[in-house]
Amino acid sequence: MPDQTHKSFGVKSALLAICVHAAIVLAVGVNIIFDNVLDSDSTSTSVQPIQARAVTEEAINAELELIRQREEQERLRILDQNKQLEQARREQQEAEQKLALIESRREVEEERIQKAEQARQTQEDELRELENVTRQKQENLTAIEKEQSIMQTALKKLEQEKQEREKAAEEIRTQELASKQKQAEELESLHKEKARLKQELAQLEIAKQERLQAEDKRQQEIRKEKERKKAAAKLEEEKKEKERQAAIEREEKERLAAIEKKKRQEREAQDKKRKVEQAKLAELAKAQETERRKEEEIRQRRIAEEQRRNKAISEFSKYIPAIRNKVENEWTVLDVSESFKTTVLVKIDVSGEVMSATVTNSSGSDEFDRSVTIAIRKASPLPIPPDPEFYNYIQEFQFSFSNPSS
């Protein structure tokens, strides 16, 4: 939509410019014509001595008619010039409209900036979500500020253009005023020379026609030149606009690049963080592996230990009947009717000497428990495998005493 308006504004302004230029060319052309006419008049006056000629009434009338026609033409031309002035005013208006347009464009631009701002904010939000980095925000702000300053310079430029255009319009006006005065003077001289000119009108007519034709041609060329120039100016302007757009785009790109950079940095930071975490995990895994190995080692050691223990116990079990015999011989049974059971944990030294005999599960009868511990004590030293290698595994064992079934 803004593009279309922009386009239509462009077309309109182009047409307006063409019209203005055409008016200027016309005015200039009239001047030239008059100058030539006067020049040729003076030269002809100086070169050709006035001769008394026989002029018929008809010829004078015809010449008068011609002058009238020329006057008419002149009037039309002035009208035309007025029209052109009008047109110049309109052009100025249009230039103002264009300014308004530029203003609106600026608004559009501002809107875009606003959008960009919104985008930036969204970006910021994103960034904030990722990490509350205020630095980024500041950077974005400065970027926007830069953009705004660029926009201000652009506005300044537009303002300058407007001023230039006004100046040009002023120039045209002054030129027109000058030409009006000249025209008045010319009219006067024309009136003065009317009679003199009447004579030469017919002759001059042909030359004039020829001159007009040449002038037309020249004007066309000038117009063409102007158009070319205008086209070039337009191109220049478009180029400038493009550059400005490009600058904005670049700015935007830079901003985006900055955002991208920020994002990349964040990504990199995250990557780094992830890497650190991975490293940590790896370390943990390694530690666990070490732990596992250690446990495995412990397990293996335990198994080996278990095997040694089993061997020790199987060796020890050969001595159990002897131990039992010795303890039974030392146990003076109590004549009690209740059935008692006592468990005693025994610790022996390497020679089988009983170091301690602790009741771990009492029969409930102190006397029964005591009879049991005394029996174990009295049976000390207990017969055990002489190999001290087994001692570790047999240094602690249990006795379970129950009174004899009578």
Add this chain to the structure above:
Amino acid sequence: MPKIASKFLLIVVLLLAGSYANAVVTIEIDQGVKRGIPIAIVPFGIPQDIDEGLELDEVIRSDLSRTGRFDVKKVDGFLQTPTKVEDVIFADWRLIGVDYLVIGSIERVDEINSRLETRLFNVFDEKQIFGSQFIVSTSNDRQVMHRIANEVYKRVTGTKSSFHTRIAYSIASVSSENKTEHKLVVADYDGHNATVVLKTDNPILSPSWSPDSEMITYSILEKNQSKVWVQKISSGKRQVVAEFEGQNRSPSWSPDGTRLAFTISRKGNSDIFVLTLATGEIVQLTRDRQIDTEPAWSPDADYIVFTSNRGKGAQIYRVRANENQLVERMTMYGKSNSRASYSPSGEQLILITDQGKGNQVGIFDIESKSITVVSPTSIDDSAVYSPNGDMLMYIVEGRDRHIKILSPDGRVQSRVEFVEGAVKQVAWSSDN
């Protein structure tokens, strides 16, 4: 994943730990030796001015020895004779094979009284099991010793003993006038402190203690009729409780003290009756043409055992105390079995059995119906259990009739002293 791994490892560790815990070797012991528990009772420390011949500690040694449950070490084998805790060298006592040690010391309090302090130790863990203090005088010193012996017995064997109880026995002696005297004597269980509670011209038979040990029942044969008497020991007051037609004999006090079982004999027939003391009512329990005699109550008072010749020879039967005519034969073996009475547990009977070697003391096991002869002699009579079953007592007949105490396993026997005269029958008081 690491969690699972660690869990797995944990399980493994637990399994190993579990197997380790389960693998503690346990040695089962269910055989021992029946013998005296070795104990040393160190002579008590006595101040110089106290009679040296007193030897109170010997009372404890004798008490413990009589039960057969202790191997009471002889004093001359001691390596030391400590009287105070700090002097005890336990290793010395272990060295001579002692499990338990008793020490004590006496201090004079005044002219009559002394303070006795005693302690019992476990020689192996070197810990005191109990300590006690008594004020002793010549009037109670033996009783105090019996109490200490009871405590030692209890703390070592876990069961009660009867060293504090008394006995009653009847004796016949010839007086200076060449006349036969019959006496009922009450004494400490070991014969000391004997007191004649009844003196009569007629034979005193079958003494039996009341459950509170305050009264005695007996029968006295007078001319052609015997009557049942009840006598209070402390006062000597007595009265006839049964003088039914015929011979009223063999009274036995019921465990609750309200009734007496006794026999009434008429024309060669003797049956068991129960007399309710409060009312004088009697209930006949047996009706047999043969002789049923020597009734004795079971501890739960459900049964009365008696001797009967209703079968071949004398055997032991029992009848329900509350119902008539339901009689069971108990003893099946031996030429004759008689004079049965219950053990305190109610599981055995002590009786006089003739297994072909004369009359001996036997223990009849009610469940297995087996008889174990426990006396070494063969002229025995009147055997009884002590109230706590820790000793037996019986009379050895013959020219020198005397009372013997026997350990329940028969290994240890000792003569009851100070019995002057031919002892006829003996009864042991209750625990009270």
